[in-house]
Amino acid sequence: MNEKKKDLAFFVGMALLSIICLAPIAIVLINSFKGQFFISSSPFSLPDAKTFAGLSNYLGGVGKIGFWKAFGYSCFITVFSVCAIVLLTSMTAWMITRVKSKLSKGLYYAFVFSMIVPFQMVMFTMSKIANMLNIDNPIGIILIYVGFGSGLSIFLFSGFIKSIPVDIEEAAMIDGCSPIRIFFSVIFPILKPISITVAILNTMWIWNDYLLPNLVIGSNYRTIPIAIQYLQGGYGSRDMGALMAMLILAIIPVIILYLVCQKYIIKGVMSGAVKG
Amino acid sequence: MQKFLSRYYFVFTAITIAAFCIAFVIPFLAGIYLSFTNFTTVTNASWVGLENYVKAFTTNADFLNALWFTVKFAVVSIISINIISFALALLLTNNYRGTNAFRTVFFMPNLIGGIVLGYIWQLIINGILLHVAGVDLTYSAKYGFWGLVVLTNWQMVGYMMIIYIAGIQNISPDLIEAAEIDGASPRQILFNIKIPQVMPSVTICVFLTLANSFKLFDQNLALTNGAPNRETAMLALDIYNTFYGRMGYEGVGQAKAVIFFILVAAIAFIQLAITRKKEIEN
Numbered sequence A: 001m002n003e004k005k006k007d008l009a010f011f012v013g014m015a016l017l018s019i020i021c022l023a024p025i026a027i028v029l030i031n032s033f034k035g036q037f038f039i040s041s042s043p044f045s046l047p048d049a050k051t052f053a054g055l056s057n058y059l060g061g062v063g064k065i066g067f068w069k070a071f072g073y074s075c076f077i078t079v080f081s082v083c084a085i086v087l088l089t090s091m092t093a094w095m096i097t098r099v100k101s102k103l104s105k106g107l108y109y110a111f112v113f114s115m116i117v118p119f120q121m122v123m124f125t126m127s128k129i130a131n132m133l134n135i136d137n138p139i140g141i142i143l144i145y146v147g148f149g150s151g152l153s154i155f156l157f158s159g160f161i162k163s164i165p166v167d168i169e170e171a172a173m174i175d176g177c178s179p180i181r182i183f184f185s186v187i188f189p190i191l192k193p194i195s196i197t198v199a200i201l202n203t204m205w206i207w208n209d210y211l212l213p214n215l216v217i218g219s220n221y222r223t224i225p226i227a228i229q230y231l232q233g234g235y236g237s238r239d240m241g242a243l244m245a246m247l248i249l250a251i252i253p254v255i256i257l258y259l260v261c262q263k264y265i266i267k268g269v270m271s272g273a274v275k276g
Numbered sequence B: 001m002q003k004f005l006s007r008y009y010f011v012f013t014a015i016t017i018a019a020f021c022i023a024f025v026i027p028f029l030a031g032i033y034l035s036f037t038n039f040t041t042v043t044n045a046s047w048v049g050l051e052n053y054v055k056a057f058t059t060n061a062d063f064l065n066a067l068w069f070t071v072k073f074a075v076v077s078i079i080s081i082n083i084i085s086f087a088l089a090l091l092l093t094n095n096y097r098g099t100n101a102f103r104t105v106f107f108m109p110n111l112i113g114g115i116v117l118g119y120i121w122q123l124i125i126n127g128i129l130l131h132v133a134g135v136d137l138t139y140s141a142k143y144g145f146w147g148l149v150v151l152t153n154w155q156m157v158g159y160m161m162i163i164y165i166a167g168i169q170n171i172s173p174d175l176i177e178a179a180e181i182d183g184a185s186p187r188q189i190l191f192n193i194k195i196p197q198v199m200p201s202v203t204i205c206v207f208l209t210l211a212n213s214f215k216l217f218d219q220n221l222a223l224t225n226g227a228p229n230r231e232t233a234m235l236a237l238d239i240y241n242t243f244y245g246r247m248g249y250e251g252v253g254q255a256k257a258v259i260f261f262i263l264v265a266a267i268a269f270i271q272l273a274i275t276r277k278k279e280i281e282n
Helices: A003-031 A056-065 A067-098 A102-114 A119-132 A140-162 A167-174 A179-190 A192-208 A211-216 A224-231 A240-260 A262-275 B002-006 B009-034 B051-058 B062-091 B099-111 B114-132 B141-169 B173-181 B186-197 B199-215 B218-223 B235-245 B250-281
Strands: none
Touching (some): A003 B099, A003 B114, A056 A224, A056 A240, A067 A102, A067 A192, A067 A224, A067 B009, A102 A140, A119 B235, A140 A192, A140 A211, A140 B009, A167 A179, A211 A224, A224 A240, A224 B114, A224 B218, A262 B099, A262 B141, B009 B250, B051 B062, B051 B250, B062 B235, B099 B141, B114 B218, B173 B186, B218 B235
16 A cells, blocks of 8 residues: 555545444434433434424523523632632642741651542532531532642642742742742742643543532532433433433533634643643 | 731732632532431431442442443553553654644644533544444443543643653753664563653653543543433442432532542552652662
């Protein structure tokens, strides 16, 4: 086979695999335009005059689960938790890396240790404590996300900070900068690449998180994953049309975010995986 | 410098430490304590010793079934995900046209949340089963098992592929060129150079798939929710059901959670030991 033919064969093969890879989403998209009783019986047929439901699944589903409210809560919690995590854990990581004491060492190991503890271990006690402290609301849950996100984030930040020469900070100190000024004018800008990684890893986790928000705030405030799970009534009695439409609405923001910052996401996932 | 900074130590760390204590340290310690007690809310615990740990295995076979199901699932997923993702990574590092676009597509499912993934695949697998056998996912645990395998493959292959691609790209081109000049066949290059050289990536990917398979929850909840008859419930789902499905079994749920934690921690420590050993060898 000459090079050109090989190239074409590769392209066709990969294109086929890509279609298989994207097919599940396409099938859900097609079904989201069918009437709810025509979905389970024949999910692979295209909508026809009889089964086509237009946008009624979208309109019905949005009302049924309060999609825009859920979207709002998801955005609010994700954006503010990620900002808080990046800011607070980078500050903490800087201190415990630069000030070498027993306390710093202990804290570092405690944070790293928390990374390997599965959520089920703490879910019951944590949600009860959140309830007792009255932080079981969309603002309070940010604090919980800071606590849970701190393990991986501090691990990544500390690794990066160790590679920054301390001379820069010493020079700033001699020039009379306060530690707060040193951090925000000197260190934080240097941390930008690792901050992006931390932000992306935490965004993916918090946006898709189901169990934690469900246990802590789920009865009063539904994020998107909770709202979708809520559609599942008794088996067979749920509205399949609304479910399909809501799955599509849940995927769209993720795909847009992915297409916009694809490069950062793949890089972030790689550095997160290799170190974590 | 240290003295200068340490005056501000708690200005920088206090909020994080407080959040960490509330979200992790206190619940973790309380969780260990409560696993030895009987309780329905956190405040009415009474000490029962190891009773919960015994009950976790003896009340019914759910926990052992879940453990066995999880282990089987993990073994099958680790093998299939790593083989498929490594093969894709090999194909996509060949400098053909369009490799970047394909990487983008294959990675995409990884970003979709577990609940959404579960329902997407429930639709598709139920559709296929209905046409082929006239039943649905709840008919047999076999269907649920392979459904979960397909789902996790779809989700994780792209992620592992990215790690393998990085590993393959790190191989020195000189090494492959030298082998080619010496007359090595593509097959020999694959088995004697590429695979040994990407072993660090293999370790990472195997342990990532292992840990992810063990901790799988959302996908399990959405796809089968344990049906039929809790047979397809994995460890995390079984613990959740013990906590919230049955009054008076919170202590047993917590005991199961502690066992689960020890299992997951053991996996992490084995990985750490292997990685350390390899680093010393190099």
